[in-house]
Amino acid sequence: MRRNRVFAGQSTGARAAATNSNRVFQLYNNSIFQGVDLVRNVHPETRITGHSEGNVVTKTAQIGPEDLAGKVSWTAIADAIEAGHRLPRARLGDQFLTRGPDTLLSRAAWIDGLGFGVKSMSRIAANRALGKPSVQGAMTVFDDLTGRPLAFVDGPLVTYWKTAGDSVLGARILARPDSRRLLILGAGVVAESLAHAYRDIFPALADIAIWNRSPAAAAELAARLAGQHIPARPAPDLAAAVAQADIIASATATVEPVLRGDWLRPGTHVDLIGAFTAEMREADDTLLQKARLFVDCRETVLHDIGELKIPLASGAIRESDVLGDLYDLTAGMPGRTGPRDITVFKNGGGAHLDLMTAHHLIRAAGLPVSLSDPEDRK
Known part of the structure; x- marks a missing residue:
């Protein structure tokens, strides 16, 4: 599978990546992302969370728009989605829960050779009147071989890059x-x-x-x-x-x-x-x-x-x-x-597109995407 890395300041493509990534950051700050009020829900002081793996505590990164400024381009996203479609066909599963006007949509995908992930997005109707975001969410991406969570990626950020x-x-x-x-x-x-x-x-x-x-x-x-x-x-x-x-x-x-x-x-x-x-x-x-x-x-x-x-x-x-x-x-x-x-x-x-996109965003943020990949163990 092709791996795509984009670095700001090195080429015309990289400069375009910086413009695109900075525009996403501006959309968050302007609270107009996806047509609903949103706030950045990843804070520097809580960017790393721990979980137990046997007797060893490992760390799972959280990725938001500020982690990707200047590091993502639309060409690289399209390349990542294209490469993902050369892997075995994804297994997909959706779950939709409601509580009155409130909803929780979870979409899961497993792609052999890439990993598996779940994107969950909540919509709480009363939040808008309280000045809080009505739509929030995150995507968890897991290692294909070990099942270890690799990263939590901001859900609307994945949706933004995935859709276009x-x-x-x-x-x-x-x-x-x-x-x-x-x-x-x-x-x-x-x-x-x-x-x-x-x-x-x-x-x-x-x-x-x-x-x-x-x-x-x-x-x-x-x-x-x-x-x-x-x-x-x-x-x-x-x-x-x-x-x-x-x-x-x-x-x-x-x-x-x-x-x-x-x-x-x-x-x-x-x-x-x-x-x-x-x-x-x-x-x-x-x-x-x-x-x-x-x-x-x-x-x-x-x-x-x-x-x-x-x-x-x-x-x-x-x-x-x-x-x-x-x-x-x-x-x-x-x-x-x-x-x-x-x-x-x-x-x-579809969740398979979310997974392909999130996988690229994790790598663009400078994080390993597979414990089994020799490049990521360096």
Whole structure:
């Protein structure tokens, strides 16, 4: 498996890593991460915790955004996720608990050769009124051979890097490499991360259009990105923007489709991120029927997320129309067969992606990721 290390101050890629990592730190400080109020829950005085392993007390590190400033890039995250898909297919398990309006979601994955991990995220509805974060969480990563906890990684931090990293890996495989025009639907934190991630993976992008149901929100995000030397502008007319785009990345909370297949021109790549429940979808039937369809993981997308579950149930598409997932694509399955293909990638997430991402973040923080790896015993 490839290992990726990024050091600030040594190359253009490293400088981009510093910009991306520092932006994550700013998002935490501004308390806008993932659209909810969050606080940094890793404090310097409690960064190392002890646990017993036989008669020996070992230490488990806690990793937050301040540990990664200047050490992570979107290219490195995409590389880590790609490398993770060359390992045996992950075993997955989810658990969802509720107590009135409060929830706890735990997602686990085990990947032979990489390790296993659990990301647990709580949502406590009353916290907002108390001035406390309503969403909090952490991911525990375990050594593959010994089962020892290697690190506790801030949950929202893993989600941040995982979500856009998943999308740009799909685009790196499926989009035309000469793509110059990107359209982003949405104006939240995910949309902003997508602008940075796509610019890192596709440095030739010369135009990034931002559309949102709130034109003011789109204009605000475009202005913020422009202030960071990213060629962004608001797009008031969605149909016109779709017709001009080489890549479309949609990160909305819509239930009814907002993207119509009749608007697309040949050669477009569509990255669908927003839908995550059985009722949500962003693209209409026509778009899916015109495209070569791919997902990040069949197990997490086909029957749980409305983006494909709804058209599968209606007969608009069949399971055989979904040509493959990231495991297939990284194994050499043909994605784009020509410059006029329309390709669709549904980003559905999953604990295996969290684990691949967290594993890279641990290594980027300068910590060993495996007791059995000779490199990590040095």
